[in-house]
Amino acid sequence: MLGTLKRYINLDPENFKVEVPEYFNYAIDVVDEWAKQDRNKLALVWTNEEGREKKLSFWDLMIRSNQAANILKGLEISKGDRVMLMLPRIPEWWEIVLGLTKIGAIIVPSTTMLRSRDILYRVKAAEIKAVITTDEHIEKVEKVMPECPSLQVLINIGEPRPNWVNYDEEMKTVSRRWVDLGENGKTMSTDPYIIFFTSGTTGYPKMVLHDHSYPLGHVLTAGLWHDLTPNDLHWTLSDTGWAKAAWGKIYGQWIMGAAVFVYDQRGRFKPAKVLELMDRYGVTTFCAPPTAYRMMILEDLKKYNLSELRHCTSAGEPLNPEVIKVWEQGTGLKIYEGYGQTEAVVLIGTLKNMEVKPGSMGKPMPGMKVEIMDDDGNILGPNEEGNIAVYIGDKYPIGLFKGYWKDEDKNKSVFRNNWYFTGDRAYKDEDGHFWFVGRADDVIKSSGYRIGPFEVESALIEHPAVAEAAVIGVPDPIRGQIVKAFVVLAPGYSPSDALIKELQEHVKNTTAPYKYPRKIEFVSDLPKTISGKIRRVELREREIQKLKKK
Numbered sequence: 001m002l003g004t005l006k007r008y009i010n011l012d013p014e015n016f017k018v019e020v021p022e023y024f025n026y027a028i029d030v031v032d033e034w035a036k037q038d039r040n041k042l043a044l045v046w047t048n049e050e051g052r053e054k055k056l057s058f059w060d061l062m063i064r065s066n067q068a069a070n071i072l073k074g075l076e077i078s079k080g081d082r083v084m085l086m087l088p089r090i091p092e093w094w095e096i097v098l099g100l101t102k103i104g105a106i107i108v109p110s111t112t113m114l115r116s117r118d119i120l121y122r123v124k125a126a127e128i129k130a131v132i133t134t135d136e137h138i139e140k141v142e143k144v145m146p147e148c149p150s151l152q153v154l155i156n157i158g159e160p161r162p163n164w165v166n167y168d169e170e171m172k173t174v175s176r177r178w179v180d181l182g183e184n185g186k187t188m189s190t191d192p193y194i195i196f197f198t199s200g201t202t203g204y205p206k207m208v209l210h211d212h213s214y215p216l217g218h219v220l221t222a223g224l225w226h227d228l229t230p231n232d233l234h235w236t237l238s239d240t241g242w243a244k245a246a247w248g249k250i251y252g253q254w255i256m257g258a259a260v261f262v263y264d265q266r267g268r269f270k271p272a273k274v275l276e277l278m279d280r281y282g283v284t285t286f287c288a289p290p291t292a293y294r295m296m297i298l299e300d301l302k303k304y305n306l307s308e309l310r311h312c313t314s315a316g317e318p319l320n321p322e323v324i325k326v327w328e329q330g331t332g333l334k335i336y337e338g339y340g341q342t343e344a345v346v347l348i349g350t351l352k353n354m355e356v357k358p359g360s361m362g363k364p365m366p367g368m369k370v371e372i373m374d375d376d377g378n379i380l381g382p383n384e385e386g387n388i389a390v391y392i393g394d395k396y397p398i399g400l401f402k403g404y405w406k407d408e409d410k411n412k413s414v415f416r417n418n419w420y421f422t423g424d425r426a427y428k429d430e431d432g433h434f435w436f437v438g439r440a441d442d443v444i445k446s447s448g449y450r451i452g453p454f455e456v457e458s459a460l461i462e463h464p465a466v467a468e469a470a471v472i473g474v475p476d477p478i479r480g481q482i483v484k485a486f487v488v489l490a491p492g493y494s495p496s497d498a499l500i501k502e503l504q505e506h507v508k509n510t511t512a513p514y515k516y517p518r519k520i521e522f523v524s525d526l527p528k529t530i531s532g533k534i535r536r537v538e539l540r541e542r543e544i545q546k547l548k549k550k
Contacts, residue, residue, distance in 0.1 A: 001223070001230075001256055004033050009216070009255075011223045013351070016366035018216055018398045024189040026215040027065055027101035030255055032178075034058035043254060045233065045281060046091050048264035054091055058254075061095060064171075066178040068099025071170045075130070075153050079104030079185060082126045082195065086110040086119075086133040086241070089264040092157050092167065093240045094250065096132060102178065104187045107194045111241025112137060113530045120144040123151055125406070126195055126207060132167070134158050189213040195405060196243045196342045207405040208243075208342050215251035217345040217399015220365050222252025225338050225349040226285050227311045230257030235278070236287040242531055243342040244316070248287050252345075258285075271296040275304045282308035289316040291532070293323050293335065294461070301330030311352065313338060318436045320458045321358035337361055339388075339436065341422060345399030347390060348434050359458075360433040361426070368397055372428055377417055385427045385437055385450055393418030425452070442536050444473030446481045451515050453536065456483055459510035460517075463503055465493040470526050470534045471517065474543045485517035486526060486539055495522040 001009065008019045034041055039059040046054045056064075077083060083105050087093040100107050108126055110119075112133075119140055122128065127150040131141050135158035142163075145151060156164040187193075193212040197205040222228045226248070236248020253260050261283055263274070275296060278286065286309060288296075293314060309331065315338045324335050338349035339361040347370055350362030364370040369391035372380045380386045390397055392415070400420065404410045414421050425437040437443065437452035444451040453471040460469040468488040473481035487503070489495065500520045507516040527538040 002033055009219055013366045020189045020213045023186050024212050025187045027098040031058055031098055032062045035062035042259045044260050046262045063176050064095040065098030066176055067171055067174045068096045069102040070174045072099055072103055077105055077130055081129040082106045082108055083130045084108045084110050084128045086112055088112050089240055089262050106192050109241050111239050116140045116143045123148045187212045198342050208401050209405040210401050218252030219255055221247050221346045222256050224351055225346045227352045228256040228258040232258040232284045233261050234258050234285045235261040235283045237292050271299050279304040284308050285311045287313040290314055290319045297326040306331050318359050318454055322462055324358045343401040357433050360435050363432050382430045383427055388422045388424045388426050389419040392420050444481050444483055447479045449514050455511050456515050459507045463506045465490055468526055472536050472539050482518040484519040486521050486523050
């Protein structure tokens with residue numbers, strides 16, 4: 001870990017502490033400090049689909065982020081201004097994030113998958129002053145410009161364009177020296193820093209606001225859950241537009257002194273390519289969503305030299321136990337699961353020295369008090385399903401968001417009596433391990449039973465005929481709701497009544513029989529958010545419309 005932070009941070013789980021200094025600026029206090037301590041220390045290893053490669057040291061990032069900050073200052077972007085950063089996984093994303101951090105602007109990370117309508121909503125909701133993107137996304141931004149009075153500055157990476165400031169041209173002449181902004185320019189740890197738009201399974205995305213202390217919270221993610229050391233090369237599979245990039249591609253990793261590996265992938269996910277790159281570059285620690293692991297275990301893992309790989313993690317949704325088993329058979333490594341949100345850092349995790357219970361999220365992270373509570377705020381006992389809630393009373397948890405910006409009603413609903421209610425449901429077993437059930441609004445109530453969709457989906461996916469599955473509750477006059485599954489078939493399988501019965505029996509034999517889907521509909525694809533999460537709300541709406549037509 002960076003020596004200058006050791007007086008604030010102790011990662012020993014028994015004596016864990018993260019003290020937040022009054023003033024903190026991640027770019028200056030972490031990246032620039034590493035550069036001064038060891039100018040040759042590797043920070044970023046980047047490659048793309050064409051095989052191009054770049055390696056950047058902390059010194060390189062210090063200089064280039066100085067330049068980025070000076071460009072932004074010259075365009076009158078200053079402390080508190082909101083800047084939408086809509087870039088693919090290119091090195092400029094890292095240097096601009098650091099440049100924005102240095103001047104105290106508020107970063108609004110955005111995926112390049114956004115359409116004009118999405119951009120319009122975000123620009124107006126967050127009152128965005130500047131957009132930074134690449135050439136292929138200019139048209140989408142220009143289409144909504146007339147409706148965006150707050151949008152004053154347009155910056156592109158690529159070829160010079162009318163009405164756009166060209167980042168590449170500016171970098172050729174701008175000063176490489178950082179000029180201290182003085183007392184008024186210093187960022188307090190409580191100053192607004194970053195706004196994430198949640199992907200949203202219901203309604204419009206919410207604006208999740210974090211302050212400048214947020215990067216410090218990711219020592220939990222990187223230092224404990226990812227188990228990073230200064231000698232590691234860490235790879236988190238994530239686009240730059242999502243909070244998962246903050247989890248695994250910049251903050252905690254560099255505080256720990258590890259290097260970050262980046263693969264600039266633009267097309268479909270190719271599991272064989274990921275394994276080949278892990279082999280070629282000697283990736284030591286790896287974090288991926290369950291979907292990626294499910295695809296990777298279909299490859300011949302023994303073909304690749306993964307001897308440098310020593311620690312694997314997964315988050316986003318629970319992993320199927322079968323996936324964990326096959327991955328360990330192929331690599332010799334367990335997958336350590338964790339749980340957190342866009343609103344937080346890792347809250348619950350399975351750490352290196354803990355027992356791995358396949359499918360369990362693990363236990364609350366050091367410094368986090370997490371409980372299962374009923375809707376009235378009572379703490380529940382073992383094996384009782386309820387709301388995942390985080391205590392915020394004595395000391396505000398490091399890395400937890402400061403609220404939904406411009407949404408006091410939502411804030412009142414999630415912050416209650418010194419607890420933050422996450423909106424997710426789970427239970428914990430007698431050993432204190434937490435088990436995810438589902439989003440509170442996704443839970444199915446049938447004949448007095450509460451059924452989490454993940455358990456049914458997980459059971460279905462284990463059948464070779466099922467490529468993808470989504471489960472919802474649909475109205476039933478006797479049971480209140482019954483379980484309905486939407487199934488995308490794997491190649492070589494065709495819909496039939498016989499297959500429906502086979503899948504129903506398979507679920508009955510895999511999990512508690514009352515959870516089996518009484519209805520199954522075969523579909524060609526499933527509705528998803530732009531971050532890839534299944535929109536169960538859309539499936540429910542379809543069913544409601546069908547009932548209205550009857």
